[in-house]
Amino acid sequence: MDQISTDVLSHLGARDPEAARILAGEAERQETTLELIASENHVSSTVMHSVGTWMTNKYAEGYPGKRYYGGCVWHDAIEDLARDRAKKLFGCNFANVQPHCGANANIAAFMALLKPGDTVLSLPIKSGGHLSHGLKPNFSGTFYNIVDYDLDPETELLDYDAIRAIARECKPQLIICGFSAYSRTIDFAAFRSIADEVGAYLMADIAHIAGLVAAGVHPSPFPHAHVVTTTTHKTLRGPRGGLVLSDDEEIAKKIDRKVFPGSQGGPLMHAITGKAVAFGEALEPGFKDYQQQVVDNARALAAALVEKGYRLCSGGTDNHLMLVDLRGRDAELTGADAEGWLESAGMIVNKNGIPNDPRPPMVTSGLRLGTPALTTRGLKEAEMVKVADWLDRVMTSKGDEATCTAVREEIRSFCADFPLPH
């Protein structure tokens, strides 16, 4: 653990031992387990500590130079820094760094581009989309008319001809691309050509692949998407938060209005500070190497799992994640069981529905695995083979207690050789 973290824990321990004990437990959990959740990462200690600062004390409703509160001179400076770095990172003209999370970024984008009742064409969550792209109980499914497109049932890939045909029929005002559980390259130009044909806006939610895009190891949604939304904490390796980007001046003005005052109040300036610092890290040359290694590791892990007889949806991966169809290995295996067994053995994963999954979302037939956090710790292709071995041992044993305990101890000692970033 870095010195600042040790000092923070001891400072907190002297004043609030109960909270300090919980934080120390979480620090130890992260240090000693393998994080395979595709949407998670370990921030640098620089990013982590930049979030816990004086910036948490201030209201700064409004935007730099136009605040509703006095005393915002340094808040203007940090928000400008975050916006400028975000624009440079993604090669666009506009950034709003205030959304508290990805779903809030999407709310602002919907409000800027649509009116209630308008038609949105998107991939449903059951096929790898996100809940804020149209799930019934979500704001998106409540206030808009959602039409689904789907993956090709044979290849489990996006079928652009089929999407075009649905778009021609339903004439959406907005088409959404960008997904939570799709392991293949997205053809943003193809989506834009469909959007243009039917007169729709195109929104790319690149939350999962933002780091890959920033590093140039996945094609950019620019110049194709009218609006790009993302989180900042997945492959991008920043603090938790959201971000909206655009190249269209008129849309940009609307986005600013729909983030504040449209859907949020005071921005979380401490988180915006962390975003500025994380974007600075992402602009460093080493970030490209990191993202390339994320993709190389995903390919290595996918290959090792296939070798052991697991079926991957779409047959593999082009990005940082893969979706394992557990039924390919054992018809009885469920995502929920596997998630629990693996956690007891020191591997943190999430159960995930696979396309056309017959099981309910709290059970599922799949696991979604990702390599961003493992890569941050310094694991490379050789270690991916080890990780696949551990995954397989636990799942083949069906969570046998002795096997899980043995693997847990191996992973604990392995993690000591790959410390979290300091």
Ligand code: DSN
């Ligand atoms: N919940 C996130 C994920 O795990 O993919 C998406 O926002």
